[in-house]
Amino acid sequence: MKILKRFFGSFLKVIALGGYLIFALIPLYWVMVTSFKGPKELYTFPIAFLPKSLNFENYEFLFTFANFGIYFRNSLLVSLGASFGALIVSVLSGYGLSRISSKKLSNGILIGMYLTQMIPGFLLMLPLYLMLSKFSMINNLFVLGIIYIDIVIAFGTIMSKGFFDRIPVSLEEAALIDGCGTLEVLYRIVLPVSLPAIMAIFSFFFVNIWNELFLAVMFLSSNDKMTVPAALNSFISKAGISWGVMSAGLVVALLPTIAVFAFAQKYIIAGLTEGAVKE
Amino acid sequence: MKRNLKLFIMVLPTIAILILFTYIPIVQEIQIAFENYNLYNLSNIYFNGFDNFIAIFTNIDFNFVQIVLNTVLWVVISLIFQFTLGFGLALLLKKPFKGRGIYSGLVFYPWAVSGFAIGLVWAWIFNGQFGLINGILMRLGIINQGIGFLSDPHIALMSVIIVNIWYGIPFFAIMLLAALQSVPEELYEAAKMDGAGRVKRLFNVTVPYIRPTIASTILLRTMWILNFPDIIYAMTDGGPANSTNTLANYMIIKMYSFYNYGQAAAIGFIIMSVLLIFATIYLSALSRLEKGI
Amino acid sequence: MKKVILMVLVFTLLAGIVAFSETITLNFMQVLTSPQRTAWWEQVIKDFETLNPNIKINLISPPYEQADNKLTTTLMGKQPLDIIEVRDYTIKQLVDNGWLTNLTPYIATWSASKTLIPLAWQAAKTVNDTPYMIPQSFFVKALFVRTDVLSKYGIDPNDLKTWQDVLNACQKLYNPSKNQFGWDNRGKNSPFIFPDTLATSFVDNANPNNLYMLPNGQTIFTSSQYKAGWELYIKLFKTSPQDSINWGFDSQVNSFVSGITPILMQDPDTVGLLNTMLDKDQYTVVPLPVGPTGRAYPNYGFNGLGIVSYSQNKQAAWKFIEYASSPEVNAWFNKNYGPLPISSVTYQNDPYFSTGVYSAWAYMMAHPEEYVFSNYPFNSSKWPGWTSIQQADMQSLLLGNVSLDTVLAKWNNYWK
Numbered sequence: 001m002k003i004l005k006r007f008f009g010s011f012l013k014v015i016a017l018g019g020y021l022i023f024a025l026i027p028l029y030w031v032m033v034t035s036f037k038g039p040k041e042l043y044t045f046p047i048a049f050l051p052k053s054l055n056f057e058n059y060e061f062l063f064t065f066a067n068f069g070i071y072f073r074n075s076l077l078v079s080l081g082a083s084f085g086a087l088i089v090s091v092l093s094g095y096g097l098s099r100i101s102s103k104k105l106s107n108g109i110l111i112g113m114y115l116t117q118m119i120p121g122f123l124l125m126l127p128l129y130l131m132l133s134k135f136s137m138i139n140n141l142f143v144l145g146i147i148y149i150d151i152v153i154a155f156g157t158i159m160s161k162g163f164f165d166r167i168p169v170s171l172e173e174a175a176l177i178d179g180c181g182t183l184e185v186l187y188r189i190v191l192p193v194s195l196p197a198i199m200a201i202f203s204f205f206f207v208n209i210w211n212e213l214f215l216a217v218m219f220l221s222s223n224d225k226m227t228v229p230a231a232l233n234s235f236i237s238k239a240g241i242s243w244g245v246m247s248a249g250l251v252v253a254l255l256p257t258i259a260v261f262a263f264a265q266k267y268i269i270a271g272l273t274e275g276a277v278k279e
Numbered sequence: 280m281k282r283n284l285k286l287f288i289m290v291l292p293t294i295a296i297l298i299l300f301t302y303i304p305i306v307q308e309i310q311i312a313f314e315n316y317n318l319y320n321l322s323n324i325y326f327n328g329f330d331n332f333i334a335i336f337t338n339i340d341f342n343f344v345q346i347v348l349n350t351v352l353w354v355v356i357s358l359i360f361q362f363t364l365g366f367g368l369a370l371l372l373k374k375p376f377k378g379r380g381i382y383s384g385l386v387f388y389p390w391a392v393s394g395f396a397i398g399l400v401w402a403w404i405f406n407g408q409f410g411l412i413n414g415i416l417m418r419l420g421i422i423n424q425g426i427g428f429l430s431d432p433h434i435a436l437m438s439v440i441i442v443n444i445w446y447g448i449p450f451f452a453i454m455l456l457a458a459l460q461s462v463p464e465e466l467y468e469a470a471k472m473d474g475a476g477r478v479k480r481l482f483n484v485t486v487p488y489i490r491p492t493i494a495s496t497i498l499l500r501t502m503w504i505l506n507f508p509d510i511i512y513a514m515t516d517g518g519p520a521n522s523t524n525t526l527a528n529y530m531i532i533k534m535y536s537f538y539n540y541g542q543a544a545a546i547g548f549i550i551m552s553v554l555l556i557f558a559t560i561y562l563s564a565l566s567r568l569e570k571g572i
Numbered sequence: 573m574k575k576v577i578l579m580v581l582v583f584t585l586l587a588g589i590v591a592f593s594e595t596i597t598l599n600f601m602q603v604l605t606s607p608q609r610t611a612w613w614e615q616v617i618k619d620f621e622t623l624n625p626n627i628k629i630n631l632i633s634p635p636y637e638q639a640d641n642k643l644t645t646t647l648m649g650k651q652p653l654d655i656i657e658v659r660d661y662t663i664k665q666l667v668d669n670g671w672l673t674n675l676t677p678y679i680a681t682w683s684a685s686k687t688l689i690p691l692a693w694q695a696a697k698t699v700n701d702t703p704y705m706i707p708q709s710f711f712v713k714a715l716f717v718r719t720d721v722l723s724k725y726g727i728d729p730n731d732l733k734t735w736q737d738v739l740n741a742c743q744k745l746y747n748p749s750k751n752q753f754g755w756d757n758r759g760k761n762s763p764f765i766f767p768d769t770l771a772t773s774f775v776d777n778a779n780p781n782n783l784y785m786l787p788n789g790q791t792i793f794t795s796s797q798y799k800a801g802w803e804l805y806i807k808l809f810k811t812s813p814q815d816s817i818n819w820g821f822d823s824q825v826n827s828f829v830s831g832i833t834p835i836l837m838q839d840p841d842t843v844g845l846l847n848t849m850l851d852k853d854q855y856t857v858v859p860l861p862v863g864p865t866g867r868a869y870p871n872y873g874f875n876g877l878g879i880v881s882y883s884q885n886k887q888a889a890w891k892f893i894e895y896a897s898s899p900e901v902n903a904w905f906n907k908n909y910g911p912l913p914i915s916s917v918t919y920q921n922d923p924y925f926s927t928g929v930y931s932a933w934a935y936m937m938a939h940p941e942e943y944v945f946s947n948y949p950f951n952s953s954k955w956p957g958w959t960s961i962q963q964a965d966m967q968s969l970l971l972g973n974v975s976l977d978t979v980l981a982k983w984n985n986y987w988k
Contacts (some may be wrong), residue, residue, distance in 0.1 A: 013371060017382065020368055024386045027400045029485060030411050039848045045830035047414040066607050089292045096289035099282075109290060116301050117499060118554035120506045120527055123547040125643060126540065127304035127311075133649030150300035153293050155499065159454070162491050166461055176668060182285045196457040203453070204390075211393035215637045221601075225633070229393050232312035233635035235608030239845045239910075240822040241399065244889065245607075250396060262384040265453075318644055319665045319956055339982075340961040407815025409826050424748065430759070430818040434972065518760055519817050520967040535641060537957035538665070 028254075035059070037249035044241055058248035067223075068231060068249060075210055075228040076256065078141055082148040083205040089149065090156025090201065095186050098164035101248035110161065113154040121151070125218055132219070139171050139221040147219070148209045156201050163197035164190060207257050226254045266275065312544035319538050331545035341521055341529060349436060350525040353511075354504050357443040362497060364444065365451025370481075372452070373459050390449035398513025401442045405429050405514070429515050432522035439511050439523050446510065451496060458492035459485065494565055502554050526550050583884030594626065596888045600655040601632040601646065603639035603662075604875055612908050620895050627888050629655075629681075637757075647671045647880070648725065654883040655892060658705040659875045663698050664951040666878070672704040673879040677816035678890045679703060681831075683759065683913070684898055691945060692914040695874040699951055704878055706897045709911040711839040711947075713769055713934045715858045716846070718834030721745075721752075732835075735770050735804055735861045742835060754811035756833035759819040764962040766837060770808075771801030772946070773774050773863025780946035783869060784987050793984035801863065802976055809970050817967055839873065843908035843929055855928040869946040870936070892967060912937075961986070 034042065035058050036051040062068045097106040128147070129138070137143045171193070172185045180188070191198065213229035220226055226234075232253060235246040315327040338344050373385055389397070404411040407427035416422045428438040462485055471479045486493070508527035511517065517524030517532060524532075527547055533543040587925070602613060610633045617629045632653075634642040640662055646653055647669070658666060666672050674907035675696075679685050688840055691710065696703040715728045727741045742754025758766045772778050774797045779787050792798050809816075812833060820826070825842070827833040828847045836842075846855060862868045877896060879889045895901060903922055906913040912925065912933055919925060919937070922943070926934040936943040965982060968974045 016367070017386075020364075020371075020386050020448075022384065024389055024448075026411070027392075027397060027404060028388065031400055036565075040850075043409065043829035043849060045409060045832055046417070047409055047411065049414070053424055065611070092289040093291075093293035096286040100286045100290075101283055104479060105287075109294065112294075112297070114498070114502075114558060115555075116297055117502045117560070118506075118551045119301065119305055120508075120530060120547045120550055121416055121508050122508070122527075122531060122534065123308050124304045125545060126299065126302065127307040129645050130649055131304065131307075131649055138649065138651055146296070150296045154301075157290075157293055158495055158499065163461070165491060174290055176282075182282055182289075196460045198534070200453050200457045204450075207391050211391075211396075213393055213395055214638065217634055217642060221632045221634075221646070221651075223633060229396070230635060230911040232393070232396055233637060234605055234607060234610075234633070236399075237609070237636045238604050238821075239606060239841055240820075240825055242607070243403070243822075246396075250392070250400070253393075254388065254391060258384055261387050261391060262380065265383045265387070266380060267466055296853075317956075318648075319953070320668050321648065340964055406823065406826075407818070408813050408823075408832060409830060425813070425815060427815040427818070430815040432973075435818075438578070515818060516760060518964065518967055520971060520973065523962055532960055536960040538644075539957070 031247045031250050034243055035251050037244060039244055058244040059252075061245050062248045062252065066231065066235075066245065066249075068228075068252065070224055071226050071228050071231040072252070074141060074225060076229060078145050078148065079206055079210040079256070082145040082152075082209050083202055085145065086149040086152045086156055086205050086209075087198070087202050090153050090160050091186075091191070091198065093153070093157045094160025094162075095164050095190065097161045099169070099182075106161075113158050113192065116154040122214065125214065129218055138219055139225060142221070142227055144216065144219050148212060149214060151212070151215075152205050152208060156205065160194075160197060161202050163194050167193055169273050199264040199267040206260045210253075210257055284399055293432040308544050311540055312548040314541050316541035316544070317539050327541070331542045332549070335542055335545055335549070341517075341524060341532070345521055346524050346529050349521075349523060350505065350527075351527050352436060353440060353443070354501060357441050357447060358497065358501055360444045361447035361500065362451050365448045366455050368448060368452040369455040369459055372456055387449040387453060389446050390453075393441055394446065394507065395510030395513045397446065398442065401445075401510075402429060402514040404570075405438055407431075430519055432519050435515060435519060435523045439514050442514065443504065443507075447504070448502065450500065454492060454496045455489065458489040462488045481503060494501050498537060498558060501557065505550060505554060526553075588811045596627050596885050598627060598629045598885055598889055598892065599632060599652050600629050600892070601634070601639075601643055601653060601960055603634070603643055603659060604657065604659045605633045605636045605639055609909060616896055616901060616905060617892075619901075620892055622645060622890075623895070624891060627891065629892060650882060653880045654849065654885050654889040656878055656880055657708075657875055659877045659949055660695070660698070660873055663704060663878075667699045667704050672883050673883070673886060675703045675706065675879065678894075679706075679970070682793075682894055684894070687899060687915045687917045688897075689914060690918070691872055694945075696876065697825065697957040700946075705875035705876040705889040706878075706893055707874045707892060707914055708896065708902060709841075709875055709906055709909060710914070711841065711911050712860075712870050712936065713765070713837050713839060714860050716828065716836040716838055716842065716855060717858060718828065718831055718855050719830050720854050721834035729856055729858050731976035732858055732861055735773065735801075735863055736807075738835065738861050739804055739808055739811075742808055745834065748813075751832060753813050753827075753833045754835060755808040756824050756827050756836040757809050757812035757819060758821075758937050759817040759818045759825055759967065762963075763966055765871070766810050767802060767805040768948075769837065769860070769868070770805050770863070771798050773861075773865060773868045774798060774801035774804075775863075776865055778869050778944075778946070780869060780944050782949045783871070783946050784949055785964050791984045791987045791988065793980045799976065799980060802980070806970065806976070817970055821985055825849075839910075840912055840930070840968045843894075844908070844910045856930075857864065857932040862942055867942055867944055869944050871948055951985075957985055958986070 025183045033049070034049055036054050037048070040059065041048055041051060097109060100106045132138060132143065167190055172189055175185050177191055211229055213233055216227045216230045217233065220230065232246060232249045235242040235249065312331060313328060314324055315330070316324050335423060368386065372379060403409070405428035407413065407425040407430050410425070410428070412428065413425040417425070429435050466484050466488065467480060470484050475483060506527055508525070508531050511523055511525060511528045512531055515523045517528045526549065530543045530546040533539050533546060541563070593766070602610070609680060610631065613631055613810070617631060621628060643656060692707045695707040696705055710721050715732060717732065719729060722729060722741070725744055727744065732738050732741060745752055745754040768783065772783050774794065775792060775795050776794065776797065777787055779785055784792050786792055786795065816823070816827070824838070825845060828836045828922050829846070860868045860870050877893045879886050879893070883889055897914065899917040902915055903918040907924055913919070924930065962983070965979050969976060
């Protein structure tokens with residue numbers, strides 16, 4: 001009986017997992033198929049579920065005519081740089097807020113962080129642009145990176161504080177008594193234990209920054225500084241959407257984010273050896 | 280004391296960046312909400328009190344009540360399904376199985392795409408004539424006329440909500456999965472020994488332990504969904520006939536079509552106020568819940 | 573010591589040479605960006621730079637969807653910018669904010685100015701009757717038809733002379749069970765142009781300077797003829813798939829290419845796009861249908877180049893505009909891009925724009941008694957946002973949620 005129950009349970013599990021996967025993959029399937037279609041196959045009726053053959057001209061166009069390689073590099077630089085920067089800042093402030101003795105102060109600051117999340121991002125763009133244009137900080141990938149850090153650190157701090165809160169202080173007490181500095185404790189003891197959280201937060205940073213479109217368009221002018229989302233968006237013109245090449249671009253744009261996810265989830269779902277200290 | 284100071288200094292970079300790049304601009308923006316600020320004539324900026332707000336509330340072309348209703352439905356339905364489905368996925372992924380790595384990489388990717396771009400893709404998929412969904416349904420013989428997923432005002436809102444759900448599941452799945460990893464195994468052992476079944480273990484052990492994560496992700500996600508116009512902007516731009524227009528999308532329309540930043544800022548102010556009230560109620564309810572334990 | 577003096581002399585000499593042959597760098601922002609169009613502009617720029625080695629041009633190409641906004645914020649932030657692309661929709665805003673230079677003195681010394689077609693001057697002087705820009709391309713609607721689909725139903729594209737003819741053809745095509753429809757409707761993103769082009773052609777006394785205002789001081793929305801035009805448009809919509817209420821440009825093209833709606837009213841820049849997706853014998857273009865008045869009032873969309881008011885290099889900027897607007901360069905650019913050129917020289921001498929599908933537009937330009945080029949009130953302070961309002965109302969109307977009378981009264985109220 002128990003075996004049957006188990007089998008049934010696994011069966012349901014497989015169905016559920018399959019369902020999630022199909023739901024998730026629908027647009028990816030369509031985008032991939034479209035990227036391999038020639039221009040005459042795009043707008044047929046009834047629609048073609050598969051391309052007639054693997055047509056690579058969209059990808060060729062992407063990397064030759066549309067210069068996608070440069071944008072890819074720019075995006076990688078900005079996304080990785082800003083994500084690491086934001087990670088360091090968030091972990092520091094998350095830990096600081098978590099361990100600071102005055103709960104009133106930490107909650108106050110935390111509320112300040114939540115407040116920033118209530119702000120519709122689009123609203124910030126114009127004042128930010130005008131402010132930075134006064135200092136000639138437009139068209140600068142580094143400045144854009146800083147803006148990206150600003151966008152994500154509130155979330156990062158809130159999340160990391162939450163995770164650090166779950167780690168008992170007792171874990172650190174031993175080290176503190178031994179004379180370890182605050183940063184050392186963070187680095188040596190707390191971080192290894194909260195690796196899943198750190199990885200999750202990092203992957204969120206990367207993905208959000210990698211995909212950010214509107215700020216990139218607003219703050220970058222030179223063609224050689226453009227990022228991937230801006231480049232993808234440039235396939236939308238007055239003459240409509242160039243679905244062929246844009247699909248190819250979307251597929252290529254997905255690769256780093258999937259890579260980051262695949263790398264991060266190894267840590268996220270690794271499971272830990274818990275119970276170093278019994279509550 | 281010295282440690283406390285060190286801890287405070289660790290928070291300072293975040294505070295400084297946020298003040299510089301978020302708080303200062305937002306104060307300027309709030310000021311704009313009370314001004315006649317139109318990009319068509321920048322020499323004519325003046326303080327106009329509550330005029331922008333009144334204009335928003337009484338606009339005959341974009342019914343404010345309908346927009347608010349749409350927004351509530353958009354947020355609530357998206358949130359409920361994103362959370363439950365995300366939590367379900369996290370639970371399914373908790374125990375290792377063969378190919379879990381690749382699987383999660385694939386199933387999490389919706390979060391990895393740009394909201395605007397994927398909105399365009401979904402708009403095509405949902406197209407009432409040439410869309411993938413209609414194509415599949417017609418091939419299977421279920422229907423023989425395309426369904427206007429985005430052109431029928433009665434179902435357009437549900438269609439964009441479905442896309443939003445698709446988009447948000449990975450967020451909850453990843454965050455909750457990471458939280459689930461931190462639940463000590465001993466608690467489960469203890470519960471099992473007490474005779475608690477799967478469901479009981481879920482509600483009595485897991486949920487309370489990760490409640491802070493659940494609480495903060497839900498609060499954050501609510502704010503993000505409310506503030507996130509990309510999908511609607513890309514798929515329907517608020518149409519047809521205002522049926523998918525939400526506060527955030529309305530703000531975009533005011534900005535990019537009407538060039539009326541004053542009114543756009545006013546809508547933003549309304550959004551922020553709503554979220555502030557919501558967060559206050561939410562957090563006080565939460566703390567009352569905590570105290571009850 | 574001698575060595576030092578020598579070095580100083582050499583440096584000064586070099587500096588002098590450098591200063592004398594100083595390169596001027598211009599910043600040029602386009603707004604109708606697309607990867608192909610950017611390449612064409614880059615070619616024009618390259619050729620210009622070869623002819624003018626001391627001028628270098630920086631092309632800034634923001635994505636089309638955000639380009640207008642990007643242009644505005646760049647100008648607001650007084651970022652370095654010299655040449656900008658000005659659109660019919662944006663010229664009033666740019667002039668009112670004091671961002672465009674009055675080009676009259678530059679035009680006075682420009683020899684090729686005499687060759688511009690009258691429409692070009694009309695466009696250039698849109699605001700305050702002063703030329704703030706030199707147009708580069710014209711967009712005029714004509715009727716694209718799928719010859720292969722129409723021939724299956726025995727319809728000759730040349731018979732589509734009036735809107736009634738078009739309606740008859742669409743109704744003949746309409747066969748939803750076979751997924752065959754007629755009219756390719758536009759549902760969003762400035763859909764007003766489609767019904768208005770049709771409905772204005774019904775009005776005897778339409779005012780070409782402002783199609784929304786009749787000469788008697790009333791708005792066109794009070795005209796029973798205009799209403800009759802709309803009634804025909806609603807019937808046309810019924811031959812279109814219901815989903816078309818949400819169609820933007822892309823879906824229109826998608827539908828035309830797939831053959832579902834073989835009759836499409838669109839601009840000439842659609843030609844290039846269609847040529848990549850259809851064979852030349854699958855479609856053609858015929859002149860815009862006329863109304864019962866025997867006339868049509870097509871508006872002329874345009875974009876052009878202007879000089880930024882705070883530019884430090886206006887003379888150099890003008891040199892480029894002069895170059896781009898010369899008949900040869902302009903013709904080359906528009907042949908690639910699709911829309912209509914600005915120089916009478918091109919129309920007279922270049923067969924490209926009077927043959928093939930372009931013969932439709934050539935016919936329209938050559939018959940001003942039938943085709944009266946008109947304007948919508950782009951420059952009115954009521955224009956911003958009008959397209960969004962009209963879109964919402966039109967969608968409600970076509971969905972049957974509101975009556976035509978109600979909508980016309982509402983629009984009358986807005987514009988009177």
